[in-house]
Amino acid sequence: MPDAPHEILHDALVRAASAAAGAPVPRVEITPPARPEHGDLATPVALGLAKVAKRPPRQIADEVVAALRGDPAVAELVDGAEVAGPGFINLRMSPAWYARIVSGVVAAGAGHGRGGAQRPEAVLVEFVSVNPTGPPHVGHARQAALGDSIARILAFAGHRVTREYYVNDYGRQMELFGESVAARYAQLLGEDARVPEDGYRGDYVSDVAAILHVEVGERYAGRAGRLDADGRGFFARRGGELMLDAIFAELEAFRVHFDVVSHETPLHVSGDVERRLDELTAAGHTYVDEGALWFRSSAFGDEKDRVLRRANGVTTYLAADVAYHLDKAERMGDRMIDILGADHHGYIGRLKAVLAASDHDPDRLEVLIVQLVSLLEDGEARRMSKRAGTLVTLGELVRDIGVDAARFFLVERSSDTTMDLDIGLAREQSQENPVYYVQYAHARCCALQRKAAEAGVDVAASVATPGDVGGDERALVARLAEWPAVAAEAAARRAPHRVVAYLKDLSREFHAFYHRSQVVDAPPAERAFRLGIVAATRAVIGTGLDLIAVEAPERM
RNA sequence: GCGCCCGUAGCUCAGCCGGAUAGAGCGGCGGACUUCUAAUCCGCGGGUCGCAGGUUCGAAUCCUGCCGGGCGCGCCA
Numbered sequence: 342m343p344d345a346p347h348e349i350l351h352d353a354l355v356r357a358a359s360a361a362a363g364a365p366v367p368r369v370e371i372t373p374p375a376r377p378e379h380g381d382l383a384t385p386v387a388l389g390l391a392k393v394a395k396r397p398p399r400q401i402a403d404e405v406v407a408a409l410r411g412d413p414a415v416a417e418l419v420d421g422a423e424v425a426g427p428g429f430i431n432l433r434m435s436p437a438w439y440a441r442i443v444s445g446v447v448a449a450g451a452g453h454g455r456g457g458a459q460r461p462e463a464v465l466v467e468f469v470s471v472n473p474t475g476p477p478h479v480g481h482a483r484q485a486a487l488g489d490s491i492a493r494i495l496a497f498a499g500h501r502v503t504r505e506y507y508v509n510d511y512g513r514q515m516e517l518f519g520e521s522v523a524a525r526y527a528q529l530l531g532e533d534a535r536v537p538e539d540g541y542r543g544d545y546v547s548d549v550a551a552i553l554h555v556e557v558g559e560r561y562a563g564r565a566g567r568l569d570a571d572g573r574g575f576f577a578r579r580g581g582e583l584m585l586d587a588i589f590a591e592l593e594a595f596r597v598h599f600d601v602v603s604h605e606t607p608l609h610v611s612g613d614v615e616r617r618l619d620e621l622t623a624a625g626h627t628y629v630d631e632g633a634l635w636f637r638s639s640a641f642g643d644e645k646d647r648v649l650r651r652a653n654g655v656t657t658y659l660a661a662d663v664a665y666h667l668d669k670a671e672r673m674g675d676r677m678i679d680i681l682g683a684d685h686h687g688y689i690g691r692l693k694a695v696l697a698a699s700d701h702d703p704d705r706l707e708v709l710i711v712q713l714v715s716l717l718e719d720g721e722a723r724r725m726s727k728r729a730g731t732l733v734t735l736g737e738l739v740r741d742i743g744v745d746a747a748r749f750f751l752v753e754r755s756s757d758t759t760m761d762l763d764i765g766l767a768r769e770q771s772q773e774n775p776v777y778y779v780q781y782a783h784a785r786c787c788a789l790q791r792k793a794a795e796a797g798v799d800v801a802a803s804v805a806t807p808g809d810v811g812g813d814e815r816a817l818v819a820r821l822a823e824w825p826a827v828a829a830e831a832a833a834r835r836a837p838h839r840v841v842a843y844l845k846d847l848s849r850e851f852h853a854f855y856h857r858s859q860v861v862d863a864p865p866a867e868r869a870f871r872l873g874i875v876a877a878t879r880a881v882i883g884t885g886l887d888l889i890a891v892e893a894p895e896r897m
Numbered sequence: 898g899c900g901c902c903c904g905u906a907g908c909u910c911a912g913c914c915g916g917a918u919a920g921a922g923c924g925g926c927g928g929a930c931u932u933c934u935a936a937u938c939c940g941c942g943g944g945u946c947g948c949a950g951g952u953u954c955g956a957a958u959c960c961u962g963c964c965g966g967g968c969g970c971g972c973c974a
Contacts, residue, residue: 374917375919379917385916385917388916388955398954426916427954427955429917472974631972635972648972655972657971657973682968683901683902683967683969684969685968685974686901687900687969687970710901710902710968712967713967713968753911754910754911755910757901757903758902758903759968761909774936775922775923778922778937781934781936781937782937785933789934796933838911841911845911845921845922852937855933855934855937856937856939860933862932
């Protein structure tokens with residue numbers, strides 16, 4: 342939109358600042374001031390220019406203001422401009438400015454703020470990736486909420502996003518899981534069998550065993566305790582499949598879908614892992630020490646070297662990750678984002694080293710570390726252990742407080758802050774949860790539109806210029822205008838919590854506006870203006886909630 | 898010991914690629930429903946931005962050191 346009011350203002354300020362500085366000024370920062378008495382918009386441009394021009398900031402500001410006042414392009418938009426403090430330029434905007442901002446947002450609707458990425462990329466986001474040996478717990482719930490929200494925010498910004506889940510369905514942990522399932526299966530048949538010492542003991546293991554019992558009847562009767570390779574393989578493989586089905590079912594209920602599911606096993610079976618190790622060796626990035634094959638990752642910034650194949654010939658977890666990440670690097674476009682729990686942060690160095698050693702730019706890989714969720718139950722720490730089966734699962738959390746509250750809560754805080762989640766409190770305070778505050782604002786917008794329609798007012802009529810614009814309206818419209826910057830920033834920083842913070846701010850300003858301004862019964866010009874504000878607010882809240890996969894109800 | 902994250906109001910946290918008098922929610926106290934949804938609003942109280950230096954017109958924000966908390970530091974995954 343070439344005549345977008347912000348651009349007109351910005352260009353005018355650039356002209357004025359360039360004239361005052363006597364040199365081209367490429368761009369000018371325009372922000373809403375912290376205090377309303379400082380006007381509607383402000384710019385510190387003179388402060389920055391003072392350094393280069395070697396003149397007092399206030400003097401420069403005076404010249405900028407004079408130039409701005411004489412600029413016909415902004416005469417209709419700016420009601421007043423003055424210099425304040427150390428050299429800030431404070432602007433008071435006109436009703437026409439506000440009407441144009443609002444009508445711009447209304448016209449854009451759900452597209453307002455879309456496409457803010459400076460350089461669109463193909464991005465592969467890998468997240469959750471929990472082993473199919475048990476259900477996702479609360480920590481995974483945070484990663485799921487964050488990963489999915491980041492994917493949505495990146496897509497909104499204009500990136501081409503792929504969501505991927507990597508299944509570690511290979512190795513010792515899967516064998517243990519298979520043995521655990523086999524033991525429960527045997528117990529179902531009345532046989533004397535025990536779950537291995539370091540096996541999995543959660544109730545879900547029995548659930549899997551029960552399904553297997555239905556599927557295969559008594560085929561493995563009498564030998565579940567001492568299975569041959571075929572039998573062990575069956576319980577691990579089929580048990581893992583069922584577990585994975587359950588995991589994806591819980592994630593779907595949590596509104597998280599994946600475009601690609603990659604498995605570890607094929608990487609081994611196809612020889613991919615061995616081939617990658619050979620390539621690293623051929624390139625001189627490995628060595629043998631005490632019978633083990635080492636990756637010289639410290640040559641690529643890692644803290645120390647890592648074992649790829651143990652002395653006993655078995656490859657490590659990292660070996661599979663070499664194959665997996667190189668595969669991703671080759672099949673994907675521009676960027677890979679791995680979302681990992683804080684207990685995996687030591688992995689960053691070696692993963693980047695894998696890429697660097699294979700002539701990939703390690704900066705293509707971003708590892709986002711999500712700090713842990715500590716669970717409390719009525720103020721007391723609740724220890725979790727997957728093997729003991731004492732964890733709180735994503736499914737239990739959702740059943741407890743609902744998808745909307747859980748998703749909102751889990752992305753409300755920055756991913757690099759540890760989070761205390763008191764289950765008892767979350768349950769009791771569900772009515773106090775800020776998610777309802779935001780949803781209520783959306784529902785109120787819808788109610789106003791219904792009311793207006795009932796009164797015979799054309800809700801879709803064009804936005805009119807009001808005689809005057811009140812303080813609540815100025816704050817609210819400024820907030821609506823800020824949305825594209827917030828959405829772009831949230832994408833660039835992979836920070837969904839910025840969307841949440843924005844939605845809470847926007848909702849607060851809307852509620853205040855609602856209480857102090859009549860909409861349906863206002864005079865025609867004000868009514869059309871305010872209905873525009875309502876439509877714009879509804880659209881932006883709806884968009885923002887969608888980016889964190891929280892519903893935007895029309896009634897509450 | 899080394900690495901990453903955190904330390905801001907009683908509690909939970911925003912703000913952090915430098916800008917005006919540091920914000921919100923919750924909790925506390927006091928108000929507002931004959932009027933478009935009170936899951937709401939308005940008002941009051943609440944701070945050595947962990948500590949100490951440094952950088953500069955200006956630091957919660959950048960740099961250094963220290964203190965406190967979390968998580969890592971396997972031929973586990």
